[in-house]
Amino acid sequence: MLAGQNLYTACTIGNDTIMPRERTPRSPISSIDVARLAGVSQSAVSRSFSPGGSVSPAMREKVLAAAAVLGYRPNLIPRIMLSGRSRMIGVVVGGLDNPFYAAVLDHFAVVLRAVGLQVLLVQVPDALALDGALDQLAGYRVDAVVTALAVGTRQAATALSDLRIPIVCFNSRLTAPWISTVRSDNRAAGQAAAHLLADRGARRTAWLAGPRDSAATRARARGFLDGLAARALPAPVVIVGQDTYHDGYAAVRDLLRGHRPPEAFFCSNDMMACGAIDALRAHGLTVPGDVRVVGYDNIPQAAWHGYDLTSFDQQVDRMAEAALDLLTSALADPATAAKGRTRTVPARLVERGSTAPQAR
Amino acid sequence: MLAGQNLYTACTIGNDTIMPRERTPRSPISSIDVARLAGVSQSAVSRSFSPGGSVSPAMREKVLAAAAVLGYRPNLIPRIMLSGRSRMIGVVVGGLDNPFYAAVLDHFAVVLRAVGLQVLLVQVPDALALDGALDQLAGYRVDAVVTALAVGTRQAATALSDLRIPIVCFNSRLTAPWISTVRSDNRAAGQAAAHLLADRGARRTAWLAGPRDSAATRARARGFLDGLAARALPAPVVIVGQDTYHDGYAAVRDLLRGHRPPEAFFCSNDMMACGAIDALRAHGLTVPGDVRVVGYDNIPQAAWHGYDLTSFDQQVDRMAEAALDLLTSALADPATAAKGRTRTVPARLVERGSTAPQAR
Numbered sequence: 001m002l003a004g005q006n007l008y009t010a011c012t013i014g015n016d017t018i019m020p021r022e023r024t025p026r027s028p029i030s031s032i033d034v035a036r037l038a039g040v041s042q043s044a045v046s047r048s049f050s051p052g053g054s055v056s057p058a059m060r061e062k063v064l065a066a067a068a069v070l071g072y073r074p075n076l077i078p079r080i081m082l083s084g085r086s087r088m089i090g091v092v093v094g095g096l097d098n099p100f101y102a103a104v105l106d107h108f109a110v111v112l113r114a115v116g117l118q119v120l121l122v123q124v125p126d127a128l129a130l131d132g133a134l135d136q137l138a139g140y141r142v143d144a145v146v147t148a149l150a151v152g153t154r155q156a157a158t159a160l161s162d163l164r165i166p167i168v169c170f171n172s173r174l175t176a177p178w179i180s181t182v183r184s185d186n187r188a189a190g191q192a193a194a195h196l197l198a199d200r201g202a203r204r205t206a207w208l209a210g211p212r213d214s215a216a217t218r219a220r221a222r223g224f225l226d227g228l229a230a231r232a233l234p235a236p237v238v239i240v241g242q243d244t245y246h247d248g249y250a251a252v253r254d255l256l257r258g259h260r261p262p263e264a265f266f267c268s269n270d271m272m273a274c275g276a277i278d279a280l281r282a283h284g285l286t287v288p289g290d291v292r293v294v295g296y297d298n299i300p301q302a303a304w305h306g307y308d309l310t311s312f313d314q315q316v317d318r319m320a321e322a323a324l325d326l327l328t329s330a331l332a333d334p335a336t337a338a339k340g341r342t343r344t345v346p347a348r349l350v351e352r353g354s355t356a357p358q359a360r
Numbered sequence: 361m362l363a364g365q366n367l368y369t370a371c372t373i374g375n376d377t378i379m380p381r382e383r384t385p386r387s388p389i390s391s392i393d394v395a396r397l398a399g400v401s402q403s404a405v406s407r408s409f410s411p412g413g414s415v416s417p418a419m420r421e422k423v424l425a426a427a428a429v430l431g432y433r434p435n436l437i438p439r440i441m442l443s444g445r446s447r448m449i450g451v452v453v454g455g456l457d458n459p460f461y462a463a464v465l466d467h468f469a470v471v472l473r474a475v476g477l478q479v480l481l482v483q484v485p486d487a488l489a490l491d492g493a494l495d496q497l498a499g500y501r502v503d504a505v506v507t508a509l510a511v512g513t514r515q516a517a518t519a520l521s522d523l524r525i526p527i528v529c530f531n532s533r534l535t536a537p538w539i540s541t542v543r544s545d546n547r548a549a550g551q552a553a554a555h556l557l558a559d560r561g562a563r564r565t566a567w568l569a570g571p572r573d574s575a576a577t578r579a580r581a582r583g584f585l586d587g588l589a590a591r592a593l594p595a596p597v598v599i600v601g602q603d604t605y606h607d608g609y610a611a612v613r614d615l616l617r618g619h620r621p622p623e624a625f626f627c628s629n630d631m632m633a634c635g636a637i638d639a640l641r642a643h644g645l646t647v648p649g650d651v652r653v654v655g656y657d658n659i660p661q662a663a664w665h666g667y668d669l670t671s672f673d674q675q676v677d678r679m680a681e682a683a684l685d686l687l688t689s690a691l692a693d694p695a696t697a698a699k700g701r702t703r704t705v706p707a708r709l710v711e712r713g714s715t716a717p718q719a720r
Contacts, residue, residue, distance in 0.1 A: 029524070071522040071523075073494075073495050073498035073499055074499060075499065075501055076499035076500055076501075077437065077440055077441050077446070077500070077501055078441060080437055081437050081438065081441060086437070088480070088500075091481070095466065096456065096462040096463070096465060096466045097459070097462065097463065097466070097660055099457070099459065099462070102456040102457065102459070102462040103456070103457065105456060105481075105483075106455060106456045106457065106483060109481055109482075109483035110483060113483070113493075113496075118480055118481075118496060118500065119480070119481040119483075120448070120478055120479070120480055120481075121451070121465075121469055121478075121479040121480075121481045122469075123465075123466060123469035123470060123473070123479075133473075134433075135433050136473075136478060138433035139433055139434060139435065139436035140436055140437070140448075140478065141435060141436075141437055162431040163431075164389070245660070245664055249665065274664065274666070275664075277666070278664060278665040278666045279665075281666075282665060300457055300605065301661065304605055304634065304635075304638060305609065305638040305639075305641075305642060306634070306637070306638045306641070306666045306667070307666070
């Protein structure tokens with residue numbers, strides 16, 4: 001801890017304005033500039049920067065030294081044109097206000113960059129807007145597309161398939177020629193949620209569903225119903241939201257008006273589960289004392305002390321690796337790309353305070 | 361609300377598997393394919409897809425019809441090569457686990473796409489990793505770079521400036537040839553925080569600072585100290601975190617051990633403010649009853665009922681528009697690009713329950 005007055009010193013650490021060496025306003029350094037400085041031909045510069053290019057070690061050294069002085073970076077565009085491979089992957093996401101999708105994008109950017117692939121980001125409000133975005137992607141000749149956006153309509157699926165490049169979907173049930181899917185084992189997780197809540201003594205449960213057109217929420221529901229049936233428990237009360245915190249809050253608040261509270265909630269995602277917990281507390285109920293809550297996604301907020309939410313971790317790092325594996329084999333072999341495949345990654349149960357086995 | 365059993369029906373709505381028409385595994389539709397189907401030359405196809413291309417209306421109609429049948433999208437790569445303009449903007453972000461940065465990226469993707477520019481995403485763990493990423497950006501001949509990552513070192517600034525394309529930084533104090541900055545009016549917001557807390561009767565305050573190398577956190581601190589001084593209040597206790605929820609929680613927990621709690625906290629961002637609130641509650645204190653809390657960023661969690669946090673909204677939409685404006689004028693006129701400029705956007709105070717003027 002510092003005394004307040006010392007802070008003025010800390011505030012002026014470093015230069016507010018950094019002035020690198022002045023430049024005249026013109027375009028980036030070209031291979032001609034490098035050739036001139038190195039005293040070699042432009043073709044020698046080009047060969048020095050091509051993997052396996054025919055150039056003597058001495059010549060390459062001279063070129064690289066000149067390039068370093070000038071800050072030259074080789075232009076990849078001619079190579080893209082000749083090879084037909086841009087080494088760019090189109091990554092389609094919906095709103096990044098859901099921390100789960102932000103995490104998916106984060107992991108993707110890391111695994112793709114590690115193998116020298118770039119992310120051309122496509123942010124669209126919903127699957128209906130995908131068509132216009134695909135025109136752009138196709139124009140840039142992306143090598144493949146990864147979509148974290150739920151693609152539920154035949155029209156969007158056809159548009160993706162028509163690109164005739166490998167497509168990998170996240171948490172979709174879509175498979176088709178050129179389209180593969182990586183998904184969380186939503187159904188098994190739903191069953192596990194039912195068994196956990198049954199183990200905690202809950203009999204009257206509620207299922208807080210996500211959007212009806214999402215294959216993921218449907219599979220979670222199916223698993224939950226299966227698990228409750230296996231434990232001879234009654235079917236849950238069902239309420240529905242659109243996956244946001246405020247939907248979860250409103251759905252639970254409305255349910256509690258004039259109804260006896262369920263003993264436990266399974267929520268289709270963590271955002272809605274956080275909303276559910278706040279609505280339960282606003283109603284004077286405690287979590288887990290009166291009501292137990294389980295979410296899905298294991299977003300950072302699930303670990304915040306105010307929620308301490310039991311959740312299913314989709315293991316996004318493993319899903320991203322699986323997607324990369326599908327992409328790289330599809331890029332290496334077009335015959336593979338033409339057959340859609342599915343990879344299922346198990347969800348890991350992370351137990352926290354919201355389902356603690358405390359005395360009631 | 362639906363009865364549980366009806367859910368099985370809802371679960372099977374829609375097809376799990378969509379099978380678009382089969383395709384042979386080969387590369388995307390080319391202009392040659394379109395020319396063949398339309399019975400015209402390849403050059404006629406090319407001219408039909410070039411803005412202002414010399415082609416008769418009848419010919420263009422024939423070409424567009426054939427293109428629609430085949431799902432053809434014109435290749436933009438040759439145009440990039442000829443014009444030297446990729447219409448791609450490199451967008452550099454750090455970890456997207458901070459909802460503020462996710463929102464910045466979200467807004468950027470929207471405003472850039474609205475003017476036909478694409479986002480080439482560069483996710484780097486910190487400014488030190490920027491150098492390697494810049495090589496890739498330069499290779500793709502991005503037209504400009506926007507960085508939401510704090511660029512605090514001379515080395516990173518020089519590397520950016522050396523690209524000799526327009527650069528726009530977010531919340532940096534950096535200006536240099538080729539580098540412009542859009543920033544929140546951090547200092548004025550810090551002053552406003554001091555006045556708000558003074559109005560609520562707080563005398564003993566604490567400042568929860570972010571990373572020392574961040575110009576934004578330093579400017580917020582300076583404003584807060586100015587504001588407290590203007591109200592003849594003592595300097596705040598200063599504690600420091602690295603901008604995460606868990607940093608905020610730990611810093612406040614540690615402060616409360618053996619110290620009399622301050623009457624109010626101003627936190628450098630909302631993530632730390634949420635951690636601060638949970639630490640205060642774990643210590644048996646109420647917000648705003650015992651302690652009042654102000655954050656910065658107005659992330660979605662600030663509006664969650666569990667936090668109900670007063671915060672400063674940076675108005676990311678306005679910052680993104682300002683950045684786009686700097687970029688487009690720099691792209692239109694290299695002489696402008698060579699001079700760094702600064703735009704300051706006022707932060708909007710959003711008052712919520714954490715600073716409510718209730719009886720103490």
